Amino acid sequence: MRTLSLSSLLVAALLLLVGCSRSHFEPAEVQGPPALVDDAGKPRLWVLTKQEEVRQVGVGGGGSRSRMDWRSDTFFHFGVQAFDPLAAQPLWHKRLRTFGDPDAKGAAPSRVIGSAVGARLLGQDGNIVWLLIGEAPFAVDAADGSIVADADKLQRVNPELKGLLPSEAKHYGFNQGLVLMAADARQFVVRGPGQKAIAYTSPPPSAAPEGRLQANGTREMVPTRPLGENPSRQVTLGGQWLGLYSEKEAGAAGRDDWGRNLRYPYQVPDEGKVSRRTFWRAKVITVQRFDDRFERLSELTPIPGAQPLDHRRARQVLLGDDQPELHQGLPVS
Numbered sequence: 001m002r003t004l005s006l007s008s009l010l011v012a013a014l015l016l017l018v019g020c021s022r023s024h025f026e027p028a029e030v031q032g033p034p035a036l037v038d039d040a041g042k043p044r045l046w047v048l049t050k051q052e053e054v055r056q057v058g059v060g061g062g063g064s065r066s067r068m069d070w071r072s073d074t075f076f077h078f079g080v081q082a083f084d085p086l087a088a089q090p091l092w093h094k095r096l097r098t099f100g101d102p103d104a105k106g107a108a109p110s111r112v113i114g115s116a117v118g119a120r121l122l123g124q125d126g127n128i129v130w131l132l133i134g135e136a137p138f139a140v141d142a143a144d145g146s147i148v149a150d151a152d153k154l155q156r157v158n159p160e161l162k163g164l165l166p167s168e169a170k171h172y173g174f175n176q177g178l179v180l181m182a183a184d185a186r187q188f189v190v191r192g193p194g195q196k197a198i199a200y201t202s203p204p205p206s207a208a209p210e211g212r213l214q215a216n217g218t219r220e221m222v223p224t225r226p227l228g229e230n231p232s233r234q235v236t237l238g239g240q241w242l243g244l245y246s247e248k249e250a251g252a253a254g255r256d257d258w259g260r261n262l263r264y265p266y267q268v269p270d271e272g273k274v275s276r277r278t279f280w281r282a283k284v285i286t287v288q289r290f291d292d293r294f295e296r297l298s299e300l301t302p303i304p305g306a307q308p309l310d311h312r313r314a315r316q317v318l319l320g321d322d323q324p325e326l327h328q329g330l331p332v333s
Contacts, residue, residue: 026052031078032120034244036085036235037129039142045085045235045242048119048131049093051077059107069107075100076114078133080145085235085242088279088303094145097133123174125191130178135169137178139195149195158197161188175200212263215291223260223267233277234265241282241297246275250300254282258289259296279303 031048038044053075058068079095099114114134122130128139128148139149155162164182166172173179177191179200189200211220234243234253245253245268253261253268261268262284282300286293 023053023055026054031118034233034235035121035124035129037082037124037142039082040127043085044091044142045083046121046129047081047083048121049079049081050117050119051079052115053077057104071104071107071109073100073104073110074112074115076117078117078119080131080140082145086240088242092144094140096138096140096145096147097136118169120169122172122178123176125177126193128193130174130190132169132172135167135172137165137172137180139178154190154195154197157195158188158190161197212294215293223264225266233268236284241284243280243282243300244277245280245300246271246277247302249275249277250280250302254297254300256297259287259294262295262297 028049028051031050034045034047036043037046055073055075057071057073059071060069076099077095078097078099079093081093082091083089084091099117101110101113104110117134119131119133122132122137124130124142127142129142131138131140136151137154138147140147149157151165155165161182164184164186166180166183171181175189177189179187179189181187187200187202188197190197211222214220233245233249234241236242241262243250243253249268249271253265256262280300280302283298284295285298286295
């Protein structure tokens with residue numbers, strides 16, 4: 001009985017220590033541009049998120065909370081959130097990777113690892129979607145975001161890449177598959193369900209974009225894309241337009257007499273990182289202006305019941321695509 005009582009006390013003490021933790025989560029931040037993903041014929045709007053967690057962990061104390069020290073452990077969680085773009089409702093969320101200090105111990109705060117790490121979606125190849133978290137590539141299932149392949153698997157499947165995967169995210173891209181420049185300067189593309197790498201030949205440099213042909217026979221002048229960040233927060237699905245804007249941004253997008261906000265969405269003013277954004281619908285109508293005929297946005301209205309991506313979901317600017325020749329087909333525009 002004495003042995004049993006002692007064991008019970010030890011178990012109770014261990015349970016008390018395990019339970020001595022509490023967490024504070026910062027608002028989730030959106031990483032990179034949103035993307036349209038084809039899930040077995042169903043369109044899905046994906047966003048990558050990063051969320052900081054500060055966890056208070058009880059240390060020592062001999063089973064007494066009053067004498068316990070507390071250590072602060074910091075984690076950064078990366079995940080993907082899928083939405084039904086027509087109903088503008090969330091479908092599922094999948095956590096993909098967490099950064100933290102694996103050597104945290106004692107009462108000193110843990111090291112902060114992962115604060116400068118970013119992520120972005122690259123493109124879809126069949127039923128998998130390629131993305132980057134930091135400098136690490138991931139292939140995830142288009143149906144539920146589960147991880148299909150990572151850097152380790154890529155090197156197992158492709159021995160010629162062992163130890164040669166890029167150490168910087170800028171050496172990855174997308175062109176109907178994951179494009180990468182290996183450490184020995186060879187270029188590969190990874191395509192198909194088996195994630196096999198083959199030699200890749202860079203496409204020729206794309207010509208400067210041409211504007212719409214106007215009635216007078218000249219080309220419309222294409223507005224310059226912003227340097228660095230390139231907001232991209234609208235998509236057209238089957239003739240239905242969907243945007244992710246704050247009220248002020250939506251008002252600017254709706255002032256589209258000449259259709260330029262529809263053709264060049266990056267020129268819609270960006271209200272900043274702390275904007276409260278939600279989903280909007282609009283009509284895309286065809287109008288006649290003098291001799292010119294074109295499409296433009298009309299009647300932007302917020303979707304009733306759509307959950308806002310405000311400070312709880314998206315505080316960062318939704319970044320645009322800075323490598324169009326390598327990122328074909330996926331980023332929303």
